[in-house]
Amino acid sequence: MTSLISVNHLNKSYGKKEVLHDINFDVSNQQIIALIGENGAGKSTLINILLNLISASSGTVNLLDSSKDLHEHIGVMMQQNISITRITVKEILKLTQSYYQHPYPYEDLIKLAGLKDLENSEMPKLSGGQKRRLSFALAVAGNPDLLFLDEPTAGMDSQSRTKFWQTIIDMKRQHKTIFVTSHYLAELESVADRIMILQNKSINFDGTLADLRNLEGEKLIEFDSELTPEIFQSLSEIIAFKHMGKHYQLTTKTAESLIKELTPYLTAIKNLQVKQNSLDSLFINFNKEGAQHE
Ligand SMILES: Nc1ncnc2c1ncn2[C@@H]1O[C@H](COP(=O)(O)OP(=O)(O)OP(=O)(O)O)[C@@H](O)[C@H]1O
Numbered sequence: 293m294t295s296l297i298s299v300n301h302l303n304k305s306y307g308k309k310e311v312l313h314d315i316n317f318d319v320s321n322q323q324i325i326a327l328i329g330e331n332g333a334g335k336s337t338l339i340n341i342l343l344n345l346i347s348a349s350s351g352t353v354n355l356l357d358s359s360k361d362l363h364e365h366i367g368v369m370m371q372q373n374i375s376i377t378r379i380t381v382k383e384i385l386k387l388t389q390s391y392y393q394h395p396y397p398y399e400d401l402i403k404l405a406g407l408k409d410l411e412n413s414e415m416p417k418l419s420g421g422q423k424r425r426l427s428f429a430l431a432v433a434g435n436p437d438l439l440f441l442d443e444p445t446a447g448m449d450s451q452s453r454t455k456f457w458q459t460i461i462d463m464k465r466q467h468k469t470i471f472v473t474s475h476y477l478a479e480l481e482s483v484a485d486r487i488m489i490l491q492n493k494s495i496n497f498d499g500t501l502a503d504l505r506n507l508e509g510e511k512l513i514e515f516d517s518e519l520t521p522e523i524f525q526s527l528s529e530i531i532a533f534k535h536m537g538k539h540y541q542l543t544t545k546t547a548e549s550l551i552k553e554l555t556p557y558l559t560a561i562k563n564l565q566v567k568q569n570s571l572d573s574l575f576i577n578f579n580k581e582g583a584q585h586e
Pocket residue numbers: 306311329330331332333334335336337338
C-alpha cells in the first residue's frame with residue numbers, strides 16, 4: 293500500500309514548552325484513523341504540522357507522493373468554522389469547487405453534507421451545527437484523497453452526527469483516507485480502523501480497538517441489583533465502578549475472579565452481562581496508567 297503520510301522523529305516545542313516528542317507513524321490509504329488525546333495533548337498541533345500550517349521544531353513529515361499537487365488531494369476541516377457575510381451556501385461551495393480540477397459533483401456534495409434545504413441561506417445565518425456541515429462540504433469540495441477532520445461533529449445534533457459518520461464510512465469506500473480527531477469516543481469506536489493515542493507528548497498507542505482491548509485486557513460486568521453500592525465498590529477485582537440507581541457497571545481485568553467475588557450476592561443480582569469495554573473507558577484507564585508512569 294502507498295504511504296500517504298509519513299512522520300519521522302517529529303518534535304515540537306512552543307518556546308521552552310515541549311508539546312510533541314519523537315512522533316513516528318505512517319498512514320496508508322483507505323483507512324479511518326482516529327487521533328485521540330486529552331485536552332491540550334497536542335492533536336491540533338500535530339495536524340497543523342502535517343498540513344504545514346506551523347513548522348516542527350525537528351523531524352520530517354511527508355504527505356502524499358511528492359510529485360502530487362497537495363492542494364488538489366487534501367481536504368481540511370479545522371476546529372473553527374469560517375463565516376463570510378453576504379455569500380450563500382451554494383455560492384461558497386461553487387466558488388471553492390472552481391479552484392479544483394476534479395471537484396466533487398455539486399449535487400452529490402450538498403446531499404452528502406445535508407445542505408440541500410440550505411443552499412440559498414447566507415453563511416452567517418446558519419446554526420452552529422449547520423456551519424459545521426458546511427465546513428465539511430468545503431473540505432470535500434475538491435474531491436480529496438486525504439481528509440483531515442478536527443472535531444468534526446462538535447455542535448451537531450445526534451441525527452446529524454449519525455449521518456455524518458455514515459458519510460465518512462461511505463467516503464472510505466470511495467478510497468479516501470480520513471484522519472480525524474474527536475472527543476466523542478463512542479462515535480469513533482464504531483468507525484475507526486486505527487486508533488492513535490497521544491499522551492505525554494508521544495503516540496503511546498497505535499493499533500485497532502481490538503488491540504487496545506487486548507492490551508488493557510478489560511471487561512465490563514453489568515447487572516441490576518437492589519443491594520447498596522458499598523457492597524460492590526469494595527470488591528477487590530474492580531478497577532472502575534459506576535452505578536445509576538439499581539444499574540451497576542464494574543470494570544475489571546479478571547472477569548472470572550470478579551464473578552467469583554460476586555457469587556455470594558448472585559441471588560440479589562439480575563441481568564448479569566459480561567461485555568467488551570468501550571473506547572471511552574479504555575481511554576480513561578489508559579490515561580490513568582500513563583499518568584502513573586509519568
Ligand atoms: N500557539 C501556541 N503557543 C503556545 N502554546 C501553544 C500554542 N498552541 C498550542 N499551545 C499549547 O500546546 C499544547 C497542545 O495544544 P493543542 O491545541 O495542540 O492540543 P489539543 O490536543 O488539540 O487540545 P484540544 O483537545 O483541547 O483541542 C497545549 O498545552 C497548548 O496550550
